Amino acid sequence: MDGSHQQDSSAAPERKDSGGGAQDASGRALRLVVPPGTAGSTERMPDPVPSAQMTLVEQLTEWARMRIDERVFRAGMRMPSIRQLAQEKGISRFTVVEAYERLVALGYLESRRGSGFYVRERGAQASAAPVAPVAVAARNIDVTWLLRSMFHTAETHKAPGLGFLPNEWLDGELIASALRGLGRQPGNHFLASGTPQGFLPLRQQLRTRLEELEIGATAEQIVLTSGITQALDLIARLYLCPGDTVLVGDPAWFVMFGRFAAQGAQVIGVPYTAEGPDLEALERIVQAHRPRLFVINSVLHNPTGTSLSAAKAFRLLQMAEQYDFLIVEDDIYCDLCPPGHAATRLASLDQLRRVIYLGSFSKTLAANLRVGFVAAHPDLAATLTDSKLLAGLATPEINERVLYKVLTEGHYRKHVERVRGRLDRARDDTRRELERRGLRLFPGQHAGMYLWADTGRDTNAIATAGHDKGYLFAPGSLFSPSQMPSGWMRFNVASSGDPDMLDFLSRQLDRR
Incomplete structure (x- = not known):
């Protein structure tokens, strides 16, 4: 162990932020304040911290506490050594020692003699109230830190891990014009609570759009939801009981892992190829676990950007019939798929007999519009409406x-x-930049928002280092139900062109 428990004299006065650090709306500084002339410049904190009213020890304690709460530092992880953290922050080792000791007293860390400080498992606090067994399963699915960071990130050019397009890529006037048009209608149109299945004219319009995709559905087969997330929640409540198995891609969209685990389901990943899921591996998993559901992006899969081939789509439907499971087809990236792009939708082949089709407009219009829909067999649509x-x-x-x-x-x-045209240009630029830095790209990524790239490094470490510097990365471990460390990382091509971010990534990749 380096350092001692002696009080750091530099931490005694309440230091003010005299360095002109950025502030939030309430005037609270966002930087870690260090004495003038100290080695190491100030660093951007992951969240607003009232550092102008805090000592260095208090600032460092708060910095570490937030990283633990957001699960950047996870239970069992060894904290940076006292020497390392002091050098990185440009502060005294005594300051780090006292901050760590405070975190031990607060229950965030434990000290292991001769080894260092480790993040403490805080299950005792969580279990103060009775906890259902499903909560234990949910605890293994940890995506909260990325979700929180997405909402905290104001600079999209520093956020290659974003799951949506930057505002400047979208057309706010489309929504503003629609709102002005609604404002000219009689006010009593907006007083009713709405209909259980959703606004009928919109469902009729969606029926027309589905016809263009060769999916036959009446307006009665369409149920409007508050985005894809609510649609998956309704389906999980209807079909999954504790102990049931649900299959997802490995990799796949990470938010649903936690939702299914919270339902008590066993979430199992199916390996991916450039043409969709590995069907040989899928059949072995199906035979062993007899799943209730398989959730898939058949078009512009998140995060690989690949699309399902016709041959794999037919075989997947045959397997669903043979082993009696349902397929939930999440087509949230539908409108980002260029005309003529080789892609096969399962619902167009199956016509909603064994496939439940999901859609949304959050990627192309606005994330906070929160209008999605489910298209399903008439009996299932009625049941989903009751659940809603x-x-x-x-x-x-x-x-x-x-x-x-x-x-x-x-x-x-x-x-x-x-x-789509802008994404094509950005994708080509991002691909060249990533390949120039030695990253290996997943094959078959020719459209959509994302590139899936192998860095050859633990991307959890890259994401953690980037978090300190104000960068939001999406490490590969989040996209796997196993949450194991991964060298893969997802890049949003719309927010991956910043030279400083790319240089930071290069420096991380050069570390051994």
Whole structure:
């Protein structure tokens, strides 16, 4: 152990932020304050910290506490050594020692003699109240830190890990025009609670859009939801009981892992190829675990950006029939798929007999519009509507009316064409930059928002280092149900062009 428990004299006065650090709306500084002339410049904190009113020890304690709460530092992890952290922050080792000791007293860390400080498992606090068995399963699925960071990140050019397009890529005037149009309608149109299945004219419009994808569905087979997330929640509540198995891609969209685990389900990943899931591995898993559901992005899969081939789609449907499981087809990236792109939708082959089709507009219009939909067999659509009523009554009709006007006023198609063209250019640029830095790209990524790249390094470490510097990376471990360390990383091509971010990535890759 380096350092001692002696009080650091530099930490005694309450140091003010005299370095002109950035501040939030309440005037709280966002930087770790160090004495003038100390080695090492100030660093951007992961969250607003009232450092102007705090000593160095208090600032460092708060910095570490937030990283533990957000699970950047996870239970069992060894904290940076006292010497290392003092050098990185440009502060005294005595300051680090006292901060670590405070974190031990607060229950965040434990000290192991001769080894260092480790993040403490804080299960005792969580279990103060009775906890259902499903909560134990959910604890193994840890994606909270990335979700929180996505909402905290203000500079999208520093966030290659974002899961949505930057605001400047979207067309706010489409929504503003729709809102102005609604404002000219009588106010009593907006007073009712809405209908359980959702705004009928929008469901009729969605029926027309599904016909273009060769998916036959009546308006009665479509249920509007508050985004894809609520759609998956309704399906999980209906089909999954504790102990049931649900299959997902490995890698796949990480938010659903926690949702299914919270339902008590066993979440198992299916390896991916450039043409979709590895069907030989899938069949072995199905035979061993007899799943209830398989959730898949058949078009522009998140995070690999690949699309399902026709041959694999047919075989997957045959397997679902043979082993009696349902397929949930998440087509959230539908409108980002260019015309003529080789892609096969399972719902178009199956016509909603064994496939439940999900859609949304959060990627192409606005993340906070929160209008998604489920298209399903008539009996299932009715059951999902009942579940929706029990879970939260109706979805807000005003949002559904806004989306209906956007889709019917004639400008939406041109908008998505412009976005697709811009993504094509950004993807080519990002691909060249990543390959120039030695990253290996997953094959078959020819459209959409994402590139999936092998860094050859533990991307958890890269994401952790980037978090300190204000960069948001999406490490590969988050996209696997096993949450094991991974060399893969997802890059949003719309927010991966910043030279400083790319140089930071290069420096991380050069470390041994």
